[in-house]
Amino acid sequence: MILLRLFIAFVEVGAFAFGGGYAALPLIERVIVHRYGWLSMMEMTDVVSISQVTPGPIAINAATFVGMRVAGLPGAIVASFATVLPQTILLFIIGIFFFRGKRPTTIDHAFLALRPGVAGLIGVATVSIFISAIFLSTSPIVIDPVALVAFSVVLILRIKRVNLFPLVFLGAGIGLLGHLVEYLTGTGASPR
Amino acid sequence: MGLWKFFLKIFVISMMTFGGGYTIVPLIREEFVHKEKLIGDEEMLDLIALSQTAPGPIAVSTALLTGYKLKGRRGAVVGVIAATLPPLIIISILYFFYTWFASNIWVRAALRGMSGAICAIMIIAVYDLAKAALKKHKIFSAIIMVAAFLTGLLTSINLGLIILALALIGIVAFHYVPEEKMP
Incomplete structure (x- = not known):
């Protein structure tokens, strides 16, 4: 039965996709393209590019897309929830120990190093977001003026503690406006 | 905060998590650390660290653990569902015209500005979290x-x-x- 095969395939993707984001891509590709043949390599590239312009984790985006392709909306639902099932079960068990009662001091000690470590790792993610957002190309260095304006404006407003959610839309607005200006003046940088 | 309100908050947050992974962190902080003051920044770092111990999308794990922390096991399940539904709904709809959408010049333009904005938002979040750590x-x-x-x-x-x-x-x-x- 096709729904069961989708379920098994995406439980595997969810269970072995460590590291998040694009780290999961080779695994998704191996299972979906090579083993089951549900998508061609070209379609896989489409999934990646659609993931870039939509919210949400790439693994769920891929699951929904493949589910729709193979078995319509029921397939999309089964595949997406199959993807998040392994982590749900695992974190449920971890949660029982972490949130209930008194924690052993050993665990507290681990977190004294994990807190600064995690802050450093989020810093790494921020650097890579900065590079992919602001630079159209890194060699030679070509800066995206529209992204840079959005970045600067939002940074200043955020330092002044303006609410975050409208700022994301402000960014989108600056993007559209910037493109309009480029279009009217004929100075457009090549779109990614 | 009721379960339903928590569901809506995570649903909206998930809908705005562009770029995947850690970009959910500033959004969760805005709602639950700043606005509702239900979680501190140190606890936030703990939840992010814990979410790394499981496979699968970081955003979903962070939503699950935030739910667990605030509303127990039911909160955890609600967190997972609320984080998974927006991408599921959006891709199901876009499936029918994804090539047009992904290559649409105005969509790309909005995204250029949004990536810049999200990047600035991340920098402030990292600064705050580093200070807490x-x-x-x-x-x-x-x-x-x-x-x-x-x-x-x-x-x-x-x-x-x-x-x-x-x-x-x-x-x-x-x-x-x-x-x-x-x-």
Whole structure:
């Protein structure tokens, strides 16, 4: 039965996709393209590019897309929830120990190093977001003026503690406006 | 906060998590650390660290643990569903015209500005979280932070392994040096 095969395939993707984001891509590709043949390599590239312009984790985006392709909306639902099932079960068990009662001091000690470590790792993610957002190309260095304006404006407003959610839309607005200006003046940088 | 309100908050947050992974962190902080004041920044770091111990999308794990922390096991399930539904709904709809959408010049233009905005938002979040992480044991924490940053930046070691190493470093370091003596 096709729904069961989708379920098994995406439980595997969810269970072995460590590291998040694009780290999961080779695994998704191996299972979906090579083993089951549900998508061609070209379609896989489409999934990646659609993931870039939509919210949400790439693994769920891929699951929904493949589910729709193979078995319509029921397939999309089964595949997406199959993807998040392994982590749900695992974190449920971890949660029982972490949130209930008194924690052993050993665990507290681990977190004294994990807190600064995690802050450093989020810093790494921020650097890579900065590079992919602001630079159209890194060699030679070509800066995206529209992204840079959005970045600067939002940074200043955020330092002044303006609410975050409208700022994301402000960014989108600056993007559209910037493109309009480029279009009217004929100075457009090549779109990614 | 009721379960339904929590569901709606995570649903909206998930709908705005462009770029995947850690970009959910500033959004969760905005709602639950700043607005509702239900979680502190140190706890936030704990939840992010815990979310790294499981496979699968980080955003979903963070939503699950936030739910667990605030509303127990039912909150955890609600968190997972609320985080998974927006991408499920959006891709199901876009499936029918994805090539047009992904290559649409105006969609791309909006995204250029949005990536810039999200990047600025992330920088402020990192600054706040780093400050919270440096509250205790300043020197020890600073060394760990820089080491983790450089390891993540310069090597391609899997995040899960880095998390495991960090936990071990903490356990070993505080086994030999008591908490009150750690610089």
